[in-house]
Amino acid sequence: MEGSSTEPSPGSSRTATTEGSVNANDSVKDASASPHNLIVKWSGKEIEIEDINGLKTVRDLKQLLQSKTGVQVDRQKLLNLTYKGKLAQDDCILANMGLKVGQKLMMMGSLEKDIESVDIPPEERPDVNNDLDIPDDDEEPLDNREVYLNKIARRVKEYRIHVINPPRPDKKLLVLDIDYTLFDHRTTAETPVELMRPFLHEFLTAAYEEYDIAIWSATSMKWIEEKMRLLGVSSNSAYKIAFHLDYLAMISVHTPKYGVVEVKPLGVIWGQFEQYSAKNTIMIDDLRRNFLMNPQSGLRIRPFRSAHLNRQSDCELLRLGGYLRKIAKLDDFSNLNHRKWESYGGKSHSSKHRRSQNSSGTDSNNSKH
Numbered sequence: 022m023e024g025s026s027t028e029p030s031p032g033s034s035r036t037a038t039t040e041g042s043v044n045a046n047d048s049v050k051d052a053s054a055s056p057h058n059l060i061v062k063w064s065g066k067e068i069e070i071e072d073i074n075g076l077k078t079v080r081d082l083k084q085l086l087q088s089k090t091g092v093q094v095d096r097q098k099l100l101n102l103t104y105k106g107k108l109a110q111d112d113c114i115l116a117n118m119g120l121k122v123g124q125k126l127m128m129m130g131s132l133e134k135d136i137e138s139v140d141i142p143p144e145e146r147p148d149v150n151n152d153l154d155i156p157d158d159d160e161e162p163l164d165n166r167e168v169y170l171n172k173i174a175r176r177v178k179e180y181r182i183h184v185i186n187p188p189r190p191d192k193k194l195l196v197l198d199i200d201y202t203l204f205d206h207r208t209t210a211e212t213p214v215e216l217m218r219p220f221l222h223e224f225l226t227a228a229y230e231e232y233d234i235a236i237w238s239a240t241s242m243k244w245i246e247e248k249m250r251l252l253g254v255s256s257n258s259a260y261k262i263a264f265h266l267d268y269l270a271m272i273s274v275h276t277p278k279y280g281v282v283e284v285k286p287l288g289v290i291w292g293q294f295e296q297y298s299a300k301n302t303i304m305i306d307d308l309r310r311n312f313l314m315n316p317q318s319g320l321r322i323r324p325f326r327s328a329h330l331n332r333q334s335d336c337e338l339l340r341l342g343g344y345l346r347k348i349a350k351l352d353d354f355s356n357l358n359h360r361k362w363e364s365y366g367g368k369s370h371s372s373k374h375r376r377s378q379n380s381s382g383t384d385s386n387n388s389k390h
């Protein structure tokens with residue numbers, strides 16, 4: 022699971038805030054009482070710095086990080102380490118920065134070997150992705166469907182979706198995954214924008230005309246917000262995100278072939294917003310297993326990996342935007358077979374095709390096409 026097991030529960034960072042705040046006037050010596058740890062997130066991993074009390078400056082911290090990650094000090098960027106509202110310089114005194122116990126920092130920075138190996142084809146790279154997924158042609162049945170529906174009902178009741186921008190009347194709903202869908206979260210880079218999927222903002226701007234947009238990622242809310250901020254999504258004035266969902270809204274299900282997997286059941290959203298249903302919702306994710314509870318509403322996108330290599334050629338979001346625009350005119354998505362999206366997305370003009378598919382009646386199951 023992408024990060025779900027290592028993320029803190031919501032609220033734990035709040036505890037750390039009250040326990041570990043360091044007054045800006047404290048000297049280096051005053052902060053040396055009990056161990057003060059930090060977590061540094063880098064390239065999909067979490068690195069723990071057990072105690073920063075022995076470290077004086079940001080450079081000392083970076084030197085320690087170099088020994089732990091191999092990323093050279095001058096290539097490291099600690100994105101949310103700020104001092105007086107600005108990115109902290111290397112000579113900033115750590116004890117003056119109000120770092121909290123257990124605080125998480127996000128680091129960008131490439132390894133020398135990665136910088137040299139950018140031209141190696143992905144299949145020869147060591148960082149192959151092992152995330153389990155279900156093949157496109159597989160129809161995996163679920164055991165105990167009833168049990169899962171009860172789990173979803175519980176999420177509907179207990180998981181509070183925080184609305185950032187209210188749903189608009191007569192809009193459809195687009196639910197987007199982050200990692201490998203909008204952002205290559207495993208490749209190292211100097212800036213987050215290098216890892217952003219091409220045409221992200223164009224895609225969201227166009228989609229926003231017809232769709233309310235939700236983000237659902239298998240990580241904690243804090244990281245979703247941070248990633249959206251770093252990618253410039255939350256501050257873009259051309260579109261608005263309606264709400265975010267994190268790993269706590271997911272449920273685990275059992276499949277005979279793949280065992281227990283975590284999925285993103287759209288029922289959690291549909292149960293909380295009357296205007297959204299299988300008729301007007303589409304969910305985009307690079308992992309088909311996330312759709313197990315609602316396969317009809319899911320569209321599997323090719324994962325965006327090896328950003329440096331694929332940044333010039335990846336136009337998946339551009340083509341997908343074309344598909345979303347075309348289907349937005351339909352009253353009911355529940356007959357569509359999104360597996361065929363490429364045949365009527367992008368440049369193709371098979372609206373006749375699509376219409377005949379849509380008029381085939383709500384009872385037919387197009388996912389068998």
Ligand SMILES: [Mg+2]
Nearest residue numbers: 198200201307
């Ligand atoms: Mg993903």
